[in-house]
Amino acid sequence: MSELSTHLAKLEAHLARYRDKGILNLIGGQDVAASATFETRSPVDESLICTVARGTDADINAAAKAAKAAFPAWSAMSGEARKKILHKIADLIVERAEEIALCECWDTGQAYRFMSKAALRGAENFRYYADLAPSARDGQSLPTKTHLNITSRSAIGPVGVITPWNTPFMLSTWKIAPALAAGCTVVHKPAEFSPLTARILAEIAHEAGLPAGVWNLVNGFGEDAGKALTEHSDIKAIAFVGESRTGSMIMKQGADTLKRVHFELGGKNPVIVFDDADLDRALDAAIFMIYSLNGERCTSSSRLLVQENIADEFESKLAERVNNIKVGHPLDPTTEIGPLIHKVHFDKVTEYVGIGKTDGAKLAAGGDRIGDAGWFIQPTLFTHANTSMRIAQEEVFGPFLTSIRFKDETEALEIANDVQYGLTGYIWTNDVTRALRFSDALEAGMIWVNSENVRHLPTPFGGVKSSGIGRDGGQWSFEFYMEQKNVAFALGQHKIQRLGA
């Protein structure tokens, strides 16, 4: 039996219960019968996976009430007790990592070779924030000559978490783990295109002993369930990952209830290759950072900025490698790229192939659909583009790279910063001073020098400009879910101004 057949057989066993009952909402610790449903289909062959509860305003209201009711006890529970439960969630994720990876690949089209690691990364997110839970209330002492200022922290309340369809499992853990560690309760609205692993994660959380109502799952569409969540008066904050324009809608929707927001949004990230770089490593990293995960990744290096004196050779090696990328069934462990998530997204990516051609860039690799079932596309490379073209400005979010040539450092920086986004940047040079100077001036929240994206969990993750508001990771996302309080004790000696005396 091939590994692919083994994976398919295991997948079928895992899916059986969802095929039977559909994916239900989980509110106040209970499965809730859906008043309406929608279908989720695999991007591999468009076959039906199962039906999914289509959450309504009433479901969101019930979930927000459950989160509100559970909040006092959860936030008052000792950090040590919360820590234990969060570690238990991590243990169960590790136990079910294979199931999570198989389901995620089938639901999203991502290649198994990457997804098996993403599930484990999700467990690490829980462990990291589990260990911070005992410090959730910690504050500072900030004395002055006249007052002793003592600060303390407390959980902000029930929060809404809205996640996208790309790497949905990992991103859900990334948002929910710090919220729970801080003492918040959660209503999670996962993306409509990839609901499977969010349900598994919520089940795991309950199995780990999370009290009813602490974690509520409401599936459905952005315009109804998502919108209702952002407008609900019991929800104190929204942590959102998705497109920049959705972020802006959420800000408007949350304005009446003065929602605190945390946004991880889109990107059009440059990888800048100077002529003095280690070009073999730069080539490997540039390819990895746009084509792995089907290019459906916010940190992907979707713009290659290459110095003109090395461009011919670099682009020709690049095109050769891009043509060799193995596109195939996501559950085949040798596959490097699977299908795009959905027809809607496939249409968007293929439309950009036409736009690139019309704008006058050179199609150097790919661009065509593969087969006639599922949403497979050839990894695509455009060269000889300029910064004003739409394929150099807009987020395509697929295995689609736009290469632009630059003369010198000044021009490279101008091009790199000439987009509305500012999430990541990748700089390749062996000149340390230039790397420091360039990274200082590059408008991005995260920059890697001579490296692909390698993340250390305590570091801040997020973007500037249209790429986001706030930072994930470390203390940053932990603090997002907290209120700060300062109590100033007078030492009894300062002069109080006397009015009317």
Ligand code: NAD
């Ligand atoms: P999207 O904005 O279309 O949807 C994201 C989520 O928002 C979904 O759950 C959707 O149902 C919900 N939503 C849609 N409209 C809503 C509304 N009016 N109110 C409330 N919720 C609403 O994004 P997507 O297409 O699912 O994901 C891809 C995008 O996510 C890309 O732009 C990508 O760059 C971005 N992303 C960013 C990061 C990051 O860390 N910066 C990480 C991953 C993905």
